[in-house]
Amino acid sequence: MSQDIFVITEHLQGHVSDISYVMLAAARVLSKGSGGKVIAILLGNEAKSLSDNFAADEVFYLDHPKLAEFTPDAYNAVLGGLIGNHSPRAVLFGDTSIGGDLAGKLSARLNLPLISHCLKVYAEGSVLKFTSQICGGKIMAEGDLPEPTVLVMMVPGGYKPEEGQSEQPPKVTAIPVPGLEDLRITLTQYIEPETGDVDISKEPLLIAIGRGIQTEDNIELAQELADAIGGVVCGSRPVVDQGWLQASRLVGKSGKAVKPKIYLAMGISGAPEHAEAITGSNMIIAINMDSTAPIFNIAKYGTTADLFDLVPVLTEQVKAAKNG
Amino acid sequence: MANSKITQDIEMSKSFFQSLFEVSEGERIKNCIQCASCSGVCPFGHLMVFPPGNMIAHLRADMFNKLLATDTIWLCISCYACTQICPQKIPITAGLMTRTKEELVLAGNVPSELQQAFENSQRYGNVMGQSPRKRGEWAEGIEPKIPLMINKKSAEVLWFVGDYPSYHPRVASTSRSFAKLLSVLGIDYGILGPEEVSDGDSQRLAGEKGLFEMLADKNGKAFAKYEFSKIITTDPHSYNALKNVYPELGISYPVQHYSQFLSERIDQLKPLIKQELKARITYHDPCYLGRVNNVYEEPRNLLTLIPGVELVEMVHNHGSSLCCGGGGGGMWLDGFQWEKAHARTSEWRINEALQVEADVLAIACPYEAPRFEDAAKMNPKAAKLVVKDILELLAEAL
Amino acid sequence: MNIIVAIKLVPDLVEELSIDADGTALDTTWMRLIINEFDDHAIEQGILLKESNGGQVTVIAPDAEGIDDMLFTAAAKGVDRVIKLTGNFGTTTNNHALGRALAAVIDTMQPDIVLTGVQAHNDLDGPTGPLLAEFIKRPYVGYVAGVKVDGGKAQIRKEYPGGLVADMEVTLPAVLGIQAAEKPPRYVPISKVRQAMKTTTIEEQEIQELTPEGGPTISRMFQPEAAERATMIEGSEDEIASRIVAILKEQGVF
Numbered sequence: 001m002s003q004d005i006f007v008i009t010e011h012l013q014g015h016v017s018d019i020s021y022v023m024l025a026a027a028r029v030l031s032k033g034s035g036g037k038v039i040a041i042l043l044g045n046e047a048k049s050l051s052d053n054f055a056a057d058e059v060f061y062l063d064h065p066k067l068a069e070f071t072p073d074a075y076n077a078v079l080g081g082l083i084g085n086h087s088p089r090a091v092l093f094g095d096t097s098i099g100g101d102l103a104g105k106l107s108a109r110l111n112l113p114l115i116s117h118c119l120k121v122y123a124e125g126s127v128l129k130f131t132s133q134i135c136g137g138k139i140m141a142e143g144d145l146p147e148p149t150v151l152v153m154m155v156p157g158g159y160k161p162e163e164g165q166s167e168q169p170p171k172v173t174a175i176p177v178p179g180l181e182d183l184r185i186t187l188t189q190y191i192e193p194e195t196g197d198v199d200i201s202k203e204p205l206l207i208a209i210g211r212g213i214q215t216e217d218n219i220e221l222a223q224e225l226a227d228a229i230g231g232v233v234c235g236s237r238p239v240v241d242q243g244w245l246q247a248s249r250l251v252g253k254s255g256k257a258v259k260p261k262i263y264l265a266m267g268i269s270g271a272p273e274h275a276e277a278i279t280g281s282n283m284i285i286a287i288n289m290d291s292t293a294p295i296f297n298i299a300k301y302g303t304t305a306d307l308f309d310l311v312p313v314l315t316e317q318v319k320a321a322k323n324g
Numbered sequence: 325m326a327n328s329k330i331t332q333d334i335e336m337s338k339s340f341f342q343s344l345f346e347v348s349e350g351e352r353i354k355n356c357i358q359c360a361s362c363s364g365v366c367p368f369g370h371l372m373v374f375p376p377g378n379m380i381a382h383l384r385a386d387m388f389n390k391l392l393a394t395d396t397i398w399l400c401i402s403c404y405a406c407t408q409i410c411p412q413k414i415p416i417t418a419g420l421m422t423r424t425k426e427e428l429v430l431a432g433n434v435p436s437e438l439q440q441a442f443e444n445s446q447r448y449g450n451v452m453g454q455s456p457r458k459r460g461e462w463a464e465g466i467e468p469k470i471p472l473m474i475n476k477k478s479a480e481v482l483w484f485v486g487d488y489p490s491y492h493p494r495v496a497s498t499s500r501s502f503a504k505l506l507s508v509l510g511i512d513y514g515i516l517g518p519e520e521v522s523d524g525d526s527q528r529l530a531g532e533k534g535l536f537e538m539l540a541d542k543n544g545k546a547f548a549k550y551e552f553s554k555i556i557t558t559d560p561h562s563y564n565a566l567k568n569v570y571p572e573l574g575i576s577y578p579v580q581h582y583s584q585f586l587s588e589r590i591d592q593l594k595p596l597i598k599q600e601l602k603a604r605i606t607y608h609d610p611c612y613l614g615r616v617n618n619v620y621e622e623p624r625n626l627l628t629l630i631p632g633v634e635l636v637e638m639v640h641n642h643g644s645s646l647c648c649g650g651g652g653g654g655m656w657l658d659g660f661q662w663e664k665a666h667a668r669t670s671e672w673r674i675n676e677a678l679q680v681e682a683d684v685l686a687i688a689c690p691y692e693a694p695r696f697e698d699a700a701k702m703n704p705k706a707a708k709l710v711v712k713d714i715l716e717l718l719a720e721a722l
Numbered sequence: 723m724n725i726i727v728a729i730k731l732v733p734d735l736v737e738e739l740s741i742d743a744d745g746t747a748l749d750t751t752w753m754r755l756i757i758n759e760f761d762d763h764a765i766e767q768g769i770l771l772k773e774s775n776g777g778q779v780t781v782i783a784p785d786a787e788g789i790d791d792m793l794f795t796a797a798a799k800g801v802d803r804v805i806k807l808t809g810n811f812g813t814t815t816n817n818h819a820l821g822r823a824l825a826a827v828i829d830t831m832q833p834d835i836v837l838t839g840v841q842a843h844n845d846l847d848g849p850t851g852p853l854l855a856e857f858i859k860r861p862y863v864g865y866v867a868g869v870k871v872d873g874g875k876a877q878i879r880k881e882y883p884g885g886l887v888a889d890m891e892v893t894l895p896a897v898l899g900i901q902a903a904e905k906p907p908r909y910v911p912i913s914k915v916r917q918a919m920k921t922t923t924i925e926e927q928e929i930q931e932l933t934p935e936g937g938p939t940i941s942r943m944f945q946p947e948a949a950e951r952a953t954m955i956e957g958s959e960d961e962i963a964s965r966i967v968a969i970l971k972e973q974g975v976f
Contacts, residue, residue: 012882012886013886017883018974022974069888070888071890072861072862072863073861096883097864097865097880097881097882097883100840100841100849100852100864100865100899101852101862101863101864101865101899102852103848103852104848104849104851104852104853104855104856104862105852105853105855105856105862107818107847107848107852107853107856107936108818108821108852108853108856108857108936109856111935111936112936113847113935113936113937113938114818114847114848114853114936114937115846115847115848115937115938116841116845116846116847116848116849117845117846130938132846132938134843134844134845134846135733135735135739135748135843135844136735136843137946138735138739138945138946139739139741139748139844139943139944139945140943140944140945140946141846141938141940141942141943142940142941142942142943142944143938143939143940143941143942144939144941145938146938146939151848153848156974157973157974160971160972160974161974184861184892184893184896185861185863185890185891185892185893185896186890186891187888187889187890188877188888188889188890188891189888189889190886190887190888190889191879191886191887191888191889192885192886198885199885202885204883205975211701229970229975229976230975230976237698238698238701238702241662241702242702247663250659253437253658253659254437254658254659254660254662255659261973261974261975262970262973262975271494271694272452272492272493273694276452276453282973283969283973284952285966285969286952294493296951296952296954297951297952298952299952300952300953301952301953301954301955301966301969302952302953302954302955303954303955303956303962303966304954305959305962309959310959310962310963313959313960313963314962314963314966314967316963317960317963317964317966317967318967318970318976321967321971321976322976429909429911430911430913430914432908432909432910434909436906439909442909442911443909446912447756448736453736454736455736455737455738457737457752531911532911532912533913534911534912534913534914534915534916535911535912537912538912
């Protein structure tokens with residue numbers, strides 16, 4: 001039994017996912033309350049260096065060829081023993097495609113309580129608490145983290161990845177891996193996302209253009225901003241109808257409903273047929289010269305600046321922020 | 325084995341053909357002379373794999389299965405142009421197109437936008453998928469207060485509002501204009517608010533008869549709770565359903581479109597219309613008010629009440645009016661139809677309004693405001709064209 | 723192939739949600755329930771598998787308001803058996819309790835494959851799928867957006883962020899958490915549902931005891947403040963741009 005906080009870090013194709021750093025930041029908050037260490041759990045094959053930027057007190061590294069890329073059975077087999085042996089105060093998982101395959105199975109197998117959709121954690125003295133966000137962000141739920149050991153699935157947004165990063169690589173401890181036989185789930189191959197046609201309903205960053213873009217040539221402005229941010233251009237009906245964007249980029253009642261993290265709408269009025277398709281967005285930022293445009297009723301932030309003046313400046317600033 | 329499939333197809337085709345006779349006047353389909361007027365007048369006939377006349381030819385050849393395999397029948401917007409022009413008076417829209425759509429729906433061949441509209445209607449009682457509890461919200465904050473039947477219990481007139489006039493922000497403005505007019509005329513009326521559900525007419529025409537019956541049943545039960553002598557509505561689709569189809573289900577009340585209701589009171593209304601509007605106005609005959617129900621002059625009479633108005637007719641007017649594209653499910657087939665046609669009837673109509681140099685395009689149906697305003701956005705020459713319901717024009721002229 | 727689909731109803735977010743008098747749970751007075759969207763996809767995927775591989779699809783759901791309609795709709799789509807779990811299922815029943823209840827029933831049924839939605843928007847103690855999988859001692863993989871079954875193995879497509887997909891092979895029997903069916907859930911006309919109401923029997927299985935052990939205790943539930951209107955950003959283009967960049971950074975965009 002320990003007061004340590006475990007973080008089940010995630011990586012895909014040699015890249016550490018941001019959620020790992022978000023969890024490390026959360027783990028730090030908890031460890032201050034529990035008095036234990038932040039221990040990053042890294043499963044992989046010849047992947048020790050992936051932990052270089054972890055803001056952790058220690059890394060438990062488990063190396064095995066069958067752990068090279070994530071598969072549910074292999075990871076579950078290893079983690080069950082690890083958690084069972086150490087009984088840390090809390091184990092953090094991503095509320096993701098990886099963590100989602102692990103936390104529930106381990107909760108049922110080890111008979112440990114599980115909390116999901118968790119956004120933030122707190123320490124009030126030594127009492128550890130959580131806040132989860134459910135029902136599409138409409139409801140918040142709070143409570144104490146049950147003792148002695150709890151599993152927590154975390155969603156992004158409560159902490160910035162930088163808060164979980166460190167310049168100094170942490171101490172790495174190699175942990176022996178039990179035999180991994182009879183795995184019932186194996187990885188066949190990865191399929192890279194098509195660079196041709198994007199599925200905007202799955203994109204996290206959308207730059208949306210409407211009638212306000214005025215001409216086909218001006219779409220370049222939006223594309224440059226999208227490239228700088230790492231997002232995808234989509235549009236409301238007038239733009240798609242003119243043939244300036246492919247039909248697959250249409251957002252609206254006759255097109256797709258989207259649920260990105262950021263929806264940057266420029267020159268879009270926000271009429272119901274469009275608005276209904278973007279209410280799933282985490283955050284809408286709207287640029288429209290008409291202060292009475294209905295888009296401002298559903299956007300979190302807005303500006304009436306002229307998009308032709310603002311967007312080039314914004315693109316430059318984004319590039320600078322990413323490089324600097 | 326191949327033979328038995330062909331036999332099955334032939335049987336299915338024959339039985340479908342027989343089922344068409346059940347529609348009122350449906351047997352007239354036997355008299356089709358293959359003149360192709362229907363296919364010719366159909367706004368999207370040139371894009372359908374099987375336009376109406378061609379469908380009848382295939383039915384006669386027991387080849388209905390071929391029709392079911394395509395999806396171009398969903399280009400039909402139930403505008404009734406074919407029904408109107410047919411020299412043999414075959415009820416093509418109601419008797420053939422709707423029945424074919426019913427078979428397509430049963431087979432699961434439904435464009436996704438339309439599927440969403442059906443599911444929303446079933447679950448929330450309105451095609452938009454908005455909370456039924458908010459159906460009366462458009463009426464809040466208006467003076468004098470808009471009466472709810474649940475409070476009044478009885479009124480001279482029940483105003484059936486409809487989905488778009490309740491929930492769509494652009495169309496709710498038409499509802500508020502009507503409320504203003506009813507109030508200055510001193511009419512004793514009430515609305516159902518959250519007790520009302522979609523009239524179901526467009527869903528019926530798009531092939532979901534079961535859904536229509538379910539919605540009609542709910543409305544019928546709400547009507548039965550209260551006392552009133554007639555129903556009035558701003559929506560020609562609701563008007564069509566309440567007048568022509570609900571009675572078949574045992575729900576029968578006198579019903580009028582606002583244009584008829586206000587026309588009856590034209591002497592009372594006239595002195596109240598004072599503000600001048602110097603403008604060339606052209607009136608668009610809604611399919612379900614004009615062609616389907618023969619109401620042409622009353623809306624025009626109301627427009628001429630406004631001083632300064634010059635009424636001009638577009639090249640397609642009265643019975644030949646060009647559908648805005650919304651009727652009979654068209655509102656929820658827009659994406660599908662756009663992909664096939666790359667043209668909208670609403671955009672053609674805007675061109676016709678511009679051709680007669682109209683300043684204002686006057687309308688009398690809730691689907692038209694969003695459709696024509698969107699179409700106008702696509703046309704730079706239409707930047708100054710104003711789209712307004714007759715009710716809005718009248719209310720502004722008070 | 724013996725296919726089981728486990729589904730549940732969740733609060734319909736079209737209606738406004740509110741918190742009960744205790745301040746620890748949702749107020750159920752005006753709350754309407756709707757099928758969990760991902761569970762709807764699981765049903766569709768189940769029917770698609772039956773269409774390609776033959777066999778039988780069974781849908782199991784806990785009792786809740788509106789569940790009968792939902793089960794009749796599933797039957798109208800082509801599901802062969804529909805089972806309702808009865809017992810003291812309230813809207814506060816957590817997934818651990820549901821998982822145990824489902825496991826008790828499914829253990830007697832020898833499925834080849836169990837499908838369920840990958841998550842539900844009101845999950846506070848983790849999604850049902852992985853819990854159920856462990857209770858019936860079967861492997862689990864979630865975020866599945868494509869399933870083909872052949873020779874006792876399932877070839878699945880697992881989704882990761884950014885459009886990355888992993889092809890994995892799963893030895894059956896197993897539990898899959900469905901993110902999206904290969905086709906969108908089919909439409910079934912009301913007339914067919916009405917017919918199903920006449921011809922389908924909803925089987926009932928009573929669950930004696932519900933064990934919610936494993937979930938958190940909620941001390942407070944509340945609604946975050948909703949802004950009525952956007953916060954407007956003023957200033958020169960430079961100032962506005964730098965404010966937007968700061969917002970994007972806060973949101974973890976870069």
